[in-house]
Amino acid sequence: MTMVANSVLSPSTGRRPVSWGTPLTYAIALAVAAVSIAPVIYVVVGGFRTTPQIVADPAGLPDPLVWDNYARVLTQSNFWQQAFNSAIIALGTTLAVVVLGMAAAFVLARYTFRGREGLYTFFTLGLLFPAGAAILPLYLMLRDLNLINSYYAVILPQVAFSLPLTIVILRPFLSAIPKELEDAAAIDGASRLGFLWRIAMPLSRPALVTVGVLAFVASWNSFLLPLLVLSDVNLHTLPLGVQNFSSQYTTDTAGVLAFTSLAMLPALLFFTLAEKQIVGGLQGAVKG
Amino acid sequence: MTSANQIRMPAGGASASPAGSQTAERASARRAETRRKWYEIVGLTTPAVAIYVMFVLVPMGFAVYYSLFRWRGVGPPTEFVGLRNYTLAFQDPIFLDALRNNAIIVFGSLLIQGPIALGIALLLNRRFRGRAVFRLLVFVPYVLAEVTVGIMWKLLLTGDGTVDALLRSLGLGGLVQPWLADLDVVIWTLLAVLTWKYVGFAIILLLAGLSNVPDELTEAAAIDGASWWQIQRHITIPLLGPTIRIWMFLSVIGSLQVFDMIWVTSVPAVRSLGASATMATYMVDNGFFARLWGYGNAVAVILFVISFVAALLFQRFLLRRDIEGAITGRAK
Numbered sequence: 010m011t012m013v014a015n016s017v018l019s020p021s022t023g024r025r026p027v028s029w030g031t032p033l034t035y036a037i038a039l040a041v042a043a044v045s046i047a048p049v050i051y052v053v054v055g056g057f058r059t060t061p062q063i064v065a066d067p068a069g070l071p072d073p074l075v076w077d078n079y080a081r082v083l084t085q086s087n088f089w090q091q092a093f094n095s096a097i098i099a100l101g102t103t104l105a106v107v108v109l110g111m112a113a114a115f116v117l118a119r120y121t122f123r124g125r126e127g128l129y130t131f132f133t134l135g136l137l138f139p140a141g142a143a144i145l146p147l148y149l150m151l152r153d154l155n156l157i158n159s160y161y162a163v164i165l166p167q168v169a170f171s172l173p174l175t176i177v178i179l180r181p182f183l184s185a186i187p188k189e190l191e192d193a194a195a196i197d198g199a200s201r202l203g204f205l206w207r208i209a210m211p212l213s214r215p216a217l218v219t220v221g222v223l224a225f226v227a228s229w230n231s232f233l234l235p236l237l238v239l240s241d242v243n244l245h246t247l248p249l250g251v252q253n254f255s256s257q258y259t260t261d262t263a264g265v266l267a268f269t270s271l272a273m274l275p276a277l278l279f280f281t282l283a284e285k286q287i288v289g290g291l292q293g294a295v296k297g
Numbered sequence: 298m299t300s301a302n303q304i305r306m307p308a309g310g311a312s313a314s315p316a317g318s319q320t321a322e323r324a325s326a327r328r329a330e331t332r333r334k335w336y337e338i339v340g341l342t343t344p345a346v347a348i349y350v351m352f353v354l355v356p357m358g359f360a361v362y363y364s365l366f367r368w369r370g371v372g373p374p375t376e377f378v379g380l381r382n383y384t385l386a387f388q389d390p391i392f393l394d395a396l397r398n399n400a401i402i403v404f405g406s407l408l409i410q411g412p413i414a415l416g417i418a419l420l421l422n423r424r425f426r427g428r429a430v431f432r433l434l435v436f437v438p439y440v441l442a443e444v445t446v447g448i449m450w451k452l453l454l455t456g457d458g459t460v461d462a463l464l465r466s467l468g469l470g471g472l473v474q475p476w477l478a479d480l481d482v483v484i485w486t487l488l489a490v491l492t493w494k495y496v497g498f499a500i501i502l503l504l505a506g507l508s509n510v511p512d513e514l515t516e517a518a519a520i521d522g523a524s525w526w527q528i529q530r531h532i533t534i535p536l537l538g539p540t541i542r543i544w545m546f547l548s549v550i551g552s553l554q555v556f557d558m559i560w561v562t563s564v565p566a567v568r569s570l571g572a573s574a575t576m577a578t579y580m581v582d583n584g585f586f587a588r589l590w591g592y593g594n595a596v597a598v599i600l601f602v603i604s605f606v607a608a609l610l611f612q613r614f615l616l617r618r619d620i621e622g623a624i625t626g627r628a629k
Binding site for chain 2: 044048142
């Protein structure tokens with residue numbers, strides 16, 4: 010599926026033969042990559058050391074290797090509960106963004122009606138709004154709606170914040186589906202909704218995956234909104250957990266390193282799996 | 298567009314001259330069809346519109362309303378103070394520091410990340426073995442949560458930590474300083490960390506843009522004897538214009554709202570002295586934690602207005618064509 014996505018989004022793939030490049034290219038690539046991941050590796054490796062080891066020699070290697078920090082985080086902290094909360098919130102957000110965004114983008118792409126461009130502009134305005142600026146009144150509103158300390162308090166606003174970008178990415182994708190396909194579907198007796206479900210949805214899967222991934226990662230990483238609306242510790246998400254753990258165990262450097270690494274892990278894994286899709290999506294998005 | 302005309306025009310003609318019953322039947326079928334179309338339009342867009350209005354637009358409206366009151370968040374706001382909260386904000390040196398810090402982050406990000414990313418992207422704009430792995434690695438900091446990155450760098454930077462040890466071992470011990478505690482240094486430290494986190498995004502975006510520059514152009518220029526730099530200067534960079542402008546736009550909007558990183562890295566004491574405060578941290582500190590809701594909402598409105606004006610200026614002078622063509626992928 011990702012293969013299809015990629016060949017659609019970057020038709021240049023395979024045009025040029027892959028060459029070995031110059032030593033300079035490699036030197037730069039290596040240096041940039043090293044700077045990017047060295048701190049991350051340090052944190053992961055540091056989790057296998059003890060705090061006294063780290064204090065004595067901050068840049069050393071684990072000697073001996075200690076599993077205790079990771080084991081401690083996984084068994085004694087709220088890590089699993091927080092990972093579970095993050096997963097529920099991120100999956101809920103993603104699902105709602107994809108469904109609502111697809112429905113709205115489909116109308117904006119395939120229906121002709123008075124006020125269509127106005128509605129589209131109305132959504133794109135959201136791209137110019139800094140979500141952070143609305144956070145205080147949003148908190149007050151969620152409080153009045155009795156939603157504070159519930160998953161909805163995070164999911165609903167996140168869906169709202171993600172919709173503009175989702176629609177901006179999906180609409181051109183849906184517009185690009187040839188009219189002939191729609192006509193053919195109509196002749197075969199499919200309604201417009203049938204066309205949406207049976208043809209437009211499968212065809213725009215690469216774009217749907219891209220917006221889904223973007224919504225998921227944004228939700229998984231979000232901090233300010235959960236910080237304000239989830240005061241109940243049992244509902245805390247991983248970013249809140251990382252922050253709590255590090256301020257609670259300031260002297261336990263090794264423990265904080267282990268917790269931080271474990272919190273990074275899901276995002277890194279998820280991203281590695283979806284990388285082609287994200288880069289492909291960006292490539293599609295910045296394509297002239 | 299054409300389909301609408303085809304549907305609408307005959308329908309109008311039919312109702313104007315009620316000829317045979319067949320025409321009338323067809324007209325009513327068409328009317329039913331139009332009605333169904335509107336049901337679909339309304340049904341499919343309403344959920345998105347409702348949630349967007351409710352959780353993005355309505356809160357912004359409330360922010361404006363609450364900002365006109367002195368209000369502790371209990372009961373309805375009653376003590377109307379007009380624009381007093383706004384004048385108070387601009388008289389508070391901490392808020393002015395926050396504005397300055399936001400300006401440092403906005404311009405610092407543009408001036409540091411832009412050239413670095415452009416240079417690296419131009420030099421790496423060739424297919425080489427391992428490019429996919431490279432892309433994966435430079436994207437890592439961008440994908441991690443700002444909170445995680447913040448805590449990570451806090452551990453690396455505080456109290457004679459790893460960065461200091463590294464500097465000493467390189468014979469640069471003279472540079473060692475309280476990176477996150479020195480009031481004059483902390484904002485630059487944070488700018489460096491933000492650069493580390495976001496430069497990969499700029500590189501990937503520019504590499505994506507570069508993959509759209511046709512090889513034929515650069516090859517033709519090379520045959521004509523243009524040097525590598527001349528090709529970049531006169532062909533590649535101009536063609537990258539839309540990508541660069543979109544990156545600038547995203548960077549400015551992001552820099553204006555930066556919160557997570559500052560919140561978790563800098564000690565509240567340092568922040569509350571204004572050394573590392575940004576508009577967003579100032580807003581949350583005052584509005585949420587100090588329960589000065591009216592005041593906090595005034596800061597929210599200021600943050601909103603500044604971002605919106607920046608966005609509109611971009612839109613007006615730089616992005617107008619790009620938004621149409623590039624961000625939405627709608628080819629001209």
